[in-house]
Amino acid sequence: MKKTTVSWTVLLGVCFVMAMSFPAWGAKTIKIGVIGPMNFVQGKGHWNGAVMAMEKINARGGIQVGNKKMKIKLVKADSNEFLNVMDATNAMELILTRDKVDFIVGGFRSEAVLAMQDIAMDYKKIFIGCGAAHPKLCLRVAGDYKRYKYFFRGTPFNSRYLVKTCFIQMATVGAILKKVLNIPKVKVAIVAEKAMWVDPMIKAAQGFIPKMGMEVVGTWRPSAVATDVTAELSAVQRTGAHMIFTTFSSSVGIPFARQAGELEVPAVQVGINVEAQKDGFWKATQGMGNYVMTLNTYCRDVEANVLTKPFVETYIKRFGEVPTYTADTYAAIVYNLAPAIEQAGTLDADKLIPIMETREYLSPGGTVGYLKDAEGRHLHDLKWGPGYLTSLGVQWQDGKLKGVWPNRWKASKDAPAITYKGIVPYKIPPWVIKKYKK
């Protein structure tokens, strides 16, 4: 009797396990690894974007692969790459060998992405980089196509274009100052945080600003975590600078904007101020960060195309903030991977690559296309410029972050003028007008 009970129990257990695992027999999912510094805002952007993509694709039944629909499953991997590059490579190997992901999106720190890139290439898995801007990542594709062809840049466009966009925005504001305030030669003060990544930008700015018909009056390098920058601001004020070219990725962006507002330093701020890209900037500067302008990817009410608004609004609704550029994992999955898989009818990376490298498609940030180098070799690097990705220039205007660039921007004399929907005119701070208006 006891023996019979045990047998029945075992049989029932086996049936239960089989029933539970039955759905997995037929419906294989597409596994996408999302790798990034998950305890930092950049990694959170990676993950949030990917979650939105998964929800959108799975809601419509999945991706059509040949004659079956496959849903997406995300695998989160914390690369911890800001603190430890090795951790990033271990995480990459873990998701490739244990979780057996089919594709990977993410990565941020260039040194870590280079190391992760090698691992993804070893396993011949498509890796869409969504954070690192260094050109070398894509030069590797052209240099050794057979090995590195599995890497694509998803966001942002490479750092050379990033600098170029900053200079164009500076020139645009310079032209406005000249026109409105009748300033014959705009004086520019370069203020950049003490960080390695800024050094080449400063060198480029010092060389390029005079070529734009403006004058460099000095360079200041406050600490990236400085809480008081009045000394630098007083020095800038004494030089009679009309414009401050800022390069801040750290917390110094807040005290700098706040104290410049408090002192009413008669110079406009243009460049990169990562803190000013965040919703909390206005509160953090107690409203003194008014009129600060920075480079950005997304902004409320600004539409690069028809896909921008739905993406930004859904993101804000879902996560309570405007997406950062690393949230473009969404575009990488929804507009790059998914259509390519559907077109190829397979998950085979080698069959997807020819489709991915030649497709041009609309994404919330703009039209995505991939570059070739001068010799015609595939780079898998993003196209920049009118008709493609350009990014935005945004300015704080009375408590709201507004898009101010591109506004009737012409990339060349004959090129058509570009203005994104929702772009408003750039505003010069009243104390600057008061000081210089004749």
Place this chain on the structure above:
Amino acid sequence: MGILGFYLRKLFNIVKREMLVLPSRIVVGLFFLVLLLLPVVTQDPYVLRILVLTSIFAILAASWDLLSGFTGQMNFGHALFFGVGAYTAALLNLHAHIPPWGSIPLGGLGAVLAGLIIGIPCLRLRGTYLALTTLAFPIILMGIVFAFSNITGGELGVSGLSRLSGSRLSDYYITVVVMLGLCTIMWKITDSNTGIIFHAIREDEVAVRAAGINTTRYKLLAFCLSGFFAGISGGLYAHFMRIAGPSTLEVSMSFTVVIWAIFGGIVTIYGPVGAVFILFPLLEFFRFWPEYRMLMFAVIVLLTLLYMPDGLFPWLRDKVETECPRCKIRNVATRKTCRVCTAPLD
């Protein structure tokens, strides 16, 4: 056949009379065996990757112990040796096309040179002052790396290096065998006359000098030896990761080595090695709870050091072995009398 039989008998006698008499020696023997036979059980690339990196850092941690533990030259900038080894190996491999078996030892020699360069100005310093000065050197080198970015690759580092070998399995055997070999050499050094002088310098440098020993020479030797082993680990790291970047010189790297060594128990060589083999895979294991990964790691290290201030392995060893009060030979804790001099063990 006769010669083979002789050596087999000799090996058997050594194992029986020297190794099996003490639990710590049995554990070391098992450690060697497990590492060498592990691929028979699993060849999972992720597991092998973690063990390759663990082996590389075990060399680094042991080399810190050789300098700071044994000789007392507190080095808070050990990443310098690691970084110099990594960059030297990487640049030689990339530009001079020297294969890993040549570039890695040359990386070690590069680190010896770095050991001499920092050893000479540091000879006059002791304790906190020495620690703070050594801390500055990797930071200075990082500045140089960024200043000469056309050679060093700047923030990206030097990438595209030759692989250590053709497969993960051979990478594993290379690093494990090198680690076991180098750690044994380090242990033998500390057990030699030179090692005794290193000990003595740490305990009372003036007394050593009064005994007519040139302590300057020995301290420099410690810097160079430690630099060489750390440089080898840097070279192995560069070829395994196929990149040598500024992260190899980061302050966190220097402090991680110190944490490993203190956790395992300094002045032991085996302590830091064992600590790396526990802590490095443990940090990977904690990936299941990424938000609290570092916190859990810190709590374990803190609790261990709170209850085992001399480190984990000396604490464990003292639990299973006792030292004879007369002849200082170690015995199993269960013995009543010393296995050599038969003195009673209390």
